[in-house]
Amino acid sequence: MDNRKIKAILDSVKSGKTRVAEAMDQLKHLPYEDLGMAKVDHHRELRHGIPEVIFAEGKEQEDIIRIAEAMIRNSGKALITRAAKSVFRDINAICRKHKIKAVYYEKSRVIMAGGSTDRKGRIAVLCAGTSDMPVAEEAAVTAEFLGSKVETVTDVGVAGLHRIIHAGKAFRDANALIVIAGMEGALPSVVGGMTDKPIIAVPTSVGYGTSFGGLTALFAMLNSCVPGIAVMNIDNGFGAGVLAHKINSI
Amino acid sequence: MDNRKIKAILDSVKSGKTRVAEAMDQLKHLPYEDLGMAKVDHHRELRHGIPEVIFAEGKEQEDIIRIAEAMIRNSGKALITRAAKSVFRDINAICRKHKIKAVYYEKSRVIMAGGSTDRKGRIAVLCAGTSDMPVAEEAAVTAEFLGSKVETVTDVGVAGLHRIIHAGKAFRDANALIVIAGMEGALPSVVGGMTDKPIIAVPTSVGYGTSFGGLTALFAMLNSCVPGIAVMNIDNGFGAGVLAHKINSI
Amino acid sequence: MDNRKIKAILDSVKSGKTRVAEAMDQLKHLPYEDLGMAKVDHHRELRHGIPEVIFAEGKEQEDIIRIAEAMIRNSGKALITRAAKSVFRDINAICRKHKIKAVYYEKSRVIMAGGSTDRKGRIAVLCAGTSDMPVAEEAAVTAEFLGSKVETVTDVGVAGLHRIIHAGKAFRDANALIVIAGMEGALPSVVGGMTDKPIIAVPTSVGYGTSFGGLTALFAMLNSCVPGIAVMNIDNGFGAGVLAHKINSI
Amino acid sequence: MDNRKIKAILDSVKSGKTRVAEAMDQLKHLPYEDLGMAKVDHHRELRHGIPEVIFAEGKEQEDIIRIAEAMIRNSGKALITRAAKSVFRDINAICRKHKIKAVYYEKSRVIMAGGSTDRKGRIAVLCAGTSDMPVAEEAAVTAEFLGSKVETVTDVGVAGLHRIIHAGKAFRDANALIVIAGMEGALPSVVGGMTDKPIIAVPTSVGYGTSFGGLTALFAMLNSCVPGIAVMNIDNGFGAGVLAHKINSI
């Protein structure tokens, strides 16, 4: 559409119908926005690997399905986080129609429809306790969907140093580490003292009383004595997966 | 004084001057408070080892000196925390008069005048960074003043596990551990995973931004995945010294 | 396993197959982690008395049962806190198979399976109001499970001093006091003025409005004018029981 | 002025110059505000005993003096809280001119110029520690200025119950109690358990770390297990003095 408008102006200049000064004026008043959009859309295609993701919590099922279906139709894939099982049933039906594989991860309530199967590099996901596993799974599935290989090690609490040391095998070959912990949130500091890899720390809402739904872990991570730890919002496994994939993709 | 009152009543009963009913009435109306006080004072003598301590911050020097002098006169010792150097000069003059040794600990600003020299048992004080040393010193000096042997190990950050493991020698023989840390306050958890000794955790106000003057470390310690850690107020080395001494004295 | 590796190296040195320098190299590259684990595991055996405890809240019943069964099989005992009654039914069935006694404490929702029956020393548990009783029970049951004798006194509010004074009988012979209070959290200060025993204060979430789910009691306890009070996280009766037992066991 | 306006209207009605309907209209449009002001001013004269008080903090000395001088000129008295000593010198000079006695209370930085000398009833002021004395003095001086008899008892900490019981003599005859405490703010609860008098609790900013500049004491007081305690803002001795005087004056 924009293109047609610009073409019309240029044709008119060429044919002499429109004077240059006039054409300049018209070009200036050509909706800035449209040019902008075209530009940005093109841009969006370039990064392609990270399609928009649907955060299902608080959205109505009908809306989620509608958006997801559009995504699946256009790109053959969709990632939906914090989704109820009933959402999965609908998505699965759509995927069967498009002959795409859909998986529902129960712990993290993530639906992965399609997505990268040729996974590269390596990301290690470590989590302190079994209660942190939903967040760990969300991080892992996100990174896998985007095309990264992921290895997850669970139950690596700071009160059992030997388990962390043991987990070292897993993170030695990773390009990025996602470290997940609730309560006092100390795991990223301890792991950070044992590696030179970029660490992405995710506080979880696991705990009670002064864990403040994850705030204590969050602040502990922001104050780590290990410099350069990347901190995410509470329970934001998805964000961690995205950042780890970006680093893993360099 | 009370005793004299009670004795007078009993003597009077014995001699037949006062009837039993009358004496009972007198005893009942004997100022409850005084009995109470006597009781408590006696009680206080029993625990003796922990005399009142002067928290100098916010008090006028004149008042501090007056209270300290009374203590030194009565008990031959005094502990003054958060004291300016100028306070020490005055205390030192008083101590010389009473032939008592007075020491000023510059880092923690603690004045120890007299105090136990026959120290027993063993308390280990560990602190994460050099900035935590004033609090560590306050804890150590307090426990020593009360009569405990103390060993202090500094610079045991969680980002360098080997240093903590190394410090293990110090805390293996201790009856109680005082673990001091600012920032993310993770040290008590890590140490707690390596020992079965009672741990007293002291958060410090070391840090910036979301360390919130020690609150993050405090909350991290309260949420430690190691059960049974005793937590103190921020920078409260004195309290930690008192509790450690109590445990060390059992 | 480690041992076999080391033995193989040493045998090889002995037989002359491996040179000393070579052996040294092999020993250096022997997985640090494994040595570490062995060490820590051994350590764990030494403290033995405090087995891992299952915090049931937020865990799925199936997982709880699986972990508990493993514990019961290995050690003949298990402590599960914040457990639903339905969990107890399953645990009880397992215990009957192993001929172990299992008890469900309804107020605190603690399941005690097996555990020490030869209880020693003495811990006093005091709580301010009837609403604080679940936390008091959690503390008491934990300490008993670990092997301590416990005496609990309830309804000792600061607004009725005589009741506290009365409770003095209970805590006079204790090695450690657990003092539990919600609302303004003043009880540890008042009790602390009447004894020289180590005090473990547990704030509870009892109250409304500015009790902030126990935060006000927590901060009041951290600011007690009685020095050396050990403070726990909100409602953390379990932690208090562990620490009291440690002190009681010295 | 208003009066003159109204009189003019009424005179005009009387003389027949203005019709009743017209006069009604005029009265309706008579500035509402002015009537209001007259009313309120008259009201203010009735309660008279509590003149406006100058809170000096953050005001320029010149302004303070100007307002105070107007008060002294009109009413022969003025109360200025949180005033620097230099303010007192100027006020004192003014008072000498008006032959009024002016006193500067150094601890609380209150200037009392004139004020009631015939003091009635009885208010008891109790404070927990010596650091709380400035607030206690502000409360006491305010109540005395307004015309109440005040008795102050200091150093009545909750950790020494016998001292509180002893202080009972002082508050037994009072109509209202002002109880002042920092740190854990437990004193009002303990005192409240020993009396049926109205209690006004003032939290002070005394303490460090999680005393949060008095917030912990404030919240503890609002959550007292003793019902009906009147709570003031942090360090607000002045407000406590006003309320106590109001109750004492009934």
Add this chain to the structure above:
Amino acid sequence: MDNRKIKAILDSVKSGKTRVAEAMDQLKHLPYEDLGMAKVDHHRELRHGIPEVIFAEGKEQEDIIRIAEAMIRNSGKALITRAAKSVFRDINAICRKHKIKAVYYEKSRVIMAGGSTDRKGRIAVLCAGTSDMPVAEEAAVTAEFLGSKVETVTDVGVAGLHRIIHAGKAFRDANALIVIAGMEGALPSVVGGMTDKPIIAVPTSVGYGTSFGGLTALFAMLNSCVPGIAVMNIDNGFGAGVLAHKINSI
């Protein structure tokens, strides 16, 4: 009982069986607590008018009924706040047996069983909005139960000054005013500018977003530009009723 113990000692002294020194010793070891209790209990009888009140929230119905029944049996009255309707049914049955009138106030969920019918003095209760009425009712019913006359005026928001001015009639004859408001909590300041009566302010949890469940109203009340306002915990109508009754009873 105590008395018998003391009498026995005195009799023994009189008869010469026990020496004075011995008797003194026995008196000293006479349980301090018992004396204390007697004292306090006697005290409690004197204030009598304010019996203990049951805060039902968080208590089990069975316990509430048991405690209430004991109160009704002993004193012929009971006040139960925050009680479910099912509690009322049981209480009502008990009251019928004892021929006492029981009333359930639905808005505030207060049960008044018996209580003073000869009400004296006057307390005015003002509340800002209809949503604040439960708290207003709790305050009013409490004061009435204790024996005060109460007049309640509702819907007196600060955005409609004329309604407040109108309400002035109600509070002109009161000895104490209870002013209840949620949201911005401005009503006590506005009312306070119009009266010299003691004002008891109760913040309510009415509002959303930054009303923070009543915290904003609470802090606004503590910061009122009207000096001497007594502030209660959020939604604490009961406390306000107690204090107002105490002031009204002077």
Add this chain to the structure above:
Amino acid sequence: MDNRKIKAILDSVKSGKTRVAEAMDQLKHLPYEDLGMAKVDHHRELRHGIPEVIFAEGKEQEDIIRIAEAMIRNSGKALITRAAKSVFRDINAICRKHKIKAVYYEKSRVIMAGGSTDRKGRIAVLCAGTSDMPVAEEAAVTAEFLGSKVETVTDVGVAGLHRIIHAGKAFRDANALIVIAGMEGALPSVVGGMTDKPIIAVPTSVGYGTSFGGLTALFAMLNSCVPGIAVMNIDNGFGAGVLAHKINSI
């Protein structure tokens, strides 16, 4: 009524029955309040366009219906926010009787009964995400009810600048912009950099973790680098609609 009182006085003055001085006295003691009310009521009539609105949340349905019916009867219109669908059914029945159109907006749960149909000017409502739509609808419906034309543009997140630029068309002709966002609340700043129209920012409770139920968005908006942004309480679309309408009506 007031008028009659005043008339009586004036008549009496006119007839000579009452002397001017006497009449003045009577006028002075004429209830201030009543005059006040008349004044304010008259005032209220003048602004008329903004009738009282019913905030249904936390009110009982019966009460809502009763108030709404009175409004509809008197003014032929009513606006009810945060109303359940069951409320709408009752309101609709009433409206049918009065032959007024009633609409229920499901997303925002607003009931509009009657209200202005001749809408003027122009207000633009922009919202960042689909989850913010309930608040956007509440704002839009409010402004329309009051008589403003409204255009709403949704899904204008800051991460997609081109969409914001595109929305520029909508807000170029508006007199006021309502900009709604949750999470980081950045949209008002970005929009504010592109227009000189008054901006009304509404933070929403959309988000999780450190979005703190909308507080983060609120504070971000209060700290916007664009000067003069009007900020509302969290989720307060209604307030934004009122202010936008006031500005649009100038």
Add this chain to the structure above:
Amino acid sequence: MDNRKIKAILDSVKSGKTRVAEAMDQLKHLPYEDLGMAKVDHHRELRHGIPEVIFAEGKEQEDIIRIAEAMIRNSGKALITRAAKSVFRDINAICRKHKIKAVYYEKSRVIMAGGSTDRKGRIAVLCAGTSDMPVAEEAAVTAEFLGSKVETVTDVGVAGLHRIIHAGKAFRDANALIVIAGMEGALPSVVGGMTDKPIIAVPTSVGYGTSFGGLTALFAMLNSCVPGIAVMNIDNGFGAGVLAHKINSI
């Protein structure tokens, strides 16, 4: 520059050197940014009345002077808020060179250099106490600088309703009201009940204790029972001046 580029392309099209398709391509790849900038800059000229303003706090004097000089040179005016007097001396020297009048407002520390002298409309600024005057002055000077007539009324506290009613004269003719208050921040609600004008509320940091440096006033304003109040950041008189001017300019 952009223009020249575009012109070159068009000329080339016109002359036939460049084909239309080629020109289209060139136009599409014309730096988006530059077009954007041109557009926005042009936009900026249109709104012109609100030039950038220098917030001096935290900036070095040298930098402030440099930026201000550029502004004065280009536009003949500059507004500098929170500026030290020493900044004014330098600005004044520059202004004298440019024959522009510069004024330093001492209370608010605002420098107004040049600015609109033909002021229109009317804005009323009300503030609660004398301590709020710096913020009131900042608001007033900002609006005047931008070209609005401003009337300021000070000392209109909610505890003296008559003064607010009196101030009504001032705000009756205003197009927008700026209402400034610290402490409990109730003034906007009270004023809001008396007018239908848009109200801009500014909380100030005046107060102590739980005023939290203005947070309590801020939250009270956000929770006002008067709908549609525009709230600014704490002490942000400048923002209020900008918004009031925008509304006054419609």
Add this chain to the structure above:
Amino acid sequence: MDNRKIKAILDSVKSGKTRVAEAMDQLKHLPYEDLGMAKVDHHRELRHGIPEVIFAEGKEQEDIIRIAEAMIRNSGKALITRAAKSVFRDINAICRKHKIKAVYYEKSRVIMAGGSTDRKGRIAVLCAGTSDMPVAEEAAVTAEFLGSKVETVTDVGVAGLHRIIHAGKAFRDANALIVIAGMEGALPSVVGGMTDKPIIAVPTSVGYGTSFGGLTALFAMLNSCVPGIAVMNIDNGFGAGVLAHKINSI
């Protein structure tokens, strides 16, 4: 040392003096710590590029110099953040002795002594306002010290989109972006919508009132609608520099 111990054991095994079983025992009891340390130290050598950095704030100058000198002596370089100018003078003297270049960055108060000169890759640092420049400089200098090429673009506020778009040139070729902002902290979201590079967001303490010393910016960044943004502690330019360098070095 360890090596010597191990060698001695092995030699002894070899020579037959020590039996294998005995040697195994000795090896097991070989201080775990020492092996550990050797391991970790070796590890540290591998990552080498990121030497320990001195955070000078709160440390005594004497200590800083001593630590820095050791670093310079060993590694020929040192980075000292938050250092006073007086520290630089001493460091510079030391550097001259070692013929190392030392630079003092005044805005950020960073001292760079030696450090990488062969800088690789590319990191872009963007900051919103001039007041954020100290943090930007700290980030940039840190990354350069570690060996990364850095380009800094300042004054890229969200209220001027064209400036951000313009800055796009700078960040198009970067491997990692550091985005720094105070106040509402919106810049990372806006930049994040325009690039697929990893973004490291640093909130600054720039702002007043509800900026809460950077907390608002921090929370805004944690809640960004752009997924995967790495967030640092407030003003933590150093941490951002480290993480960006790690990513840039992959």
